[in-house]
Amino acid sequence: ESRKTSTTTITMCLTLKCLVVVVLSLLSTSLQSTTAFAFAASRTKNNHIRHLPNLSASPSDDDNGGGNKDKDEQLASNVRRALLASSLAALTYNGAILAPALGILPPGYEKVSPLQFIAALGDPGASSGEGAERWGLWPTDPGPRGLRLRDYERIKTSGDDGRSMVEETAPSWLNDDDFFLDENAIIMPQPEFPLGEGNYLVTGGRTVTTGLTVDASGKWTLNSGKLYDVTHLPCRAARYRPLNLNGGLRGSPATVRRGDFPVAPGGIMPEVPGTTKQDYAVIFVVGKQKMI
Numbered sequence: 001e002s003r004k005t006s007t008t009t010i011t012m013c014l015t016l017k018c019l020v021v022v023v024l025s026l027l028s029t030s031l032q033s034t035t036a037f038a039f040a041a042s043r044t045k046n047n048h049i050r051h052l053p054n055l056s057a058s059p060s061d062d063d064n065g066g067g068n069k070d071k072d073e074q075l076a077s078n079v080r081r082a083l084l085a086s087s088l089a090a091l092t093y094n095g096a097i098l099a100p101a102l103g104i105l106p107p108g109y110e111k112v113s114p115l116q117f118i119a120a121l122g123d124p125g126a127s128s129g130e131g132a133e134r135w136g137l138w139p140t141d142p143g144p145r146g147l148r149l150r151d152y153e154r155i156k157t158s159g160d161d162g163r164s165m166v167e168e169t170a171p172s173w174l175n176d177d178d179f180f181l182d183e184n185a186i187i188m189p190q191p192e193f194p195l196g197e198g199n200y201l202v203t204g205g206r207t208v209t210t211g212l213t214v215d216a217s218g219k220w221t222l223n224s225g226k227l228y229d230v231t232h233l234p235c236r237a238a239r240y241r242p243l244n245l246n247g248g249l250r251g252s253p254a255t256v257r258r259g260d261f262p263v264a265p266g267g268i269m270p271e272v273p274g275t276t277k278q279d280y281a282v283i284f285v286v287g288k289q290k291m292i
Contacts, residue, residue, distance in 0.1 A: 106211075116284075118202065125227070204228075255272055
């Protein structure tokens, strides 16, 4: 019992230390930026560096030292306001990401480790809807387990003895008739379908971390925010299936056009010739409702 108490105490101390380090790091960055801006403003003032002339102003206005001083003070004020806004945004962002990572979750949730990923469909502007039975879940990050196109091409070529090397080197999940690509054209394992009913704590890694409820009928509801708010924009994902064409091109990972990648954050995934495509939103799962 004493060992269990000691372990809990150590975990709490480490969590607090991590929070202190993060806050001090953010404050230090803000202080350094403030000092740099102040130094730049001071140099501008002391060296009488003039602004670019206003072509609509008269020469007397441009040569007015008092006017330049006012402009410098206004510039410094604008910089301070911009710095404050960016610092607050950074604190909000890091809070949304680091709090769940450190195990600081709302009451009723337990931390998910490793991070899980939902492949979701729906209106980005909706906070509830139907169709979650067509959502999937990656229990672990699919990226590191994925297959690059060059590796796919290698395992699809024949060996020196004329036999295919697919059985020897291809991952068991690889399926040319139903495959997922990420924003870097990496072929990913399929998520597990369907997403199970339950209460999930989800985030897009930006400013919103909230509860997601999925029931047995496929209805889903966010406690706050919209589907877009909990979508991780840099992670793009789409599902591709070959078209049934008589004598036409049959799509597969081999028909992916590398020049269409990478995909920008929030962008639409490219078409792959000879396939149908379905884009999915990627949502982080950082917690689940505790089982009673």
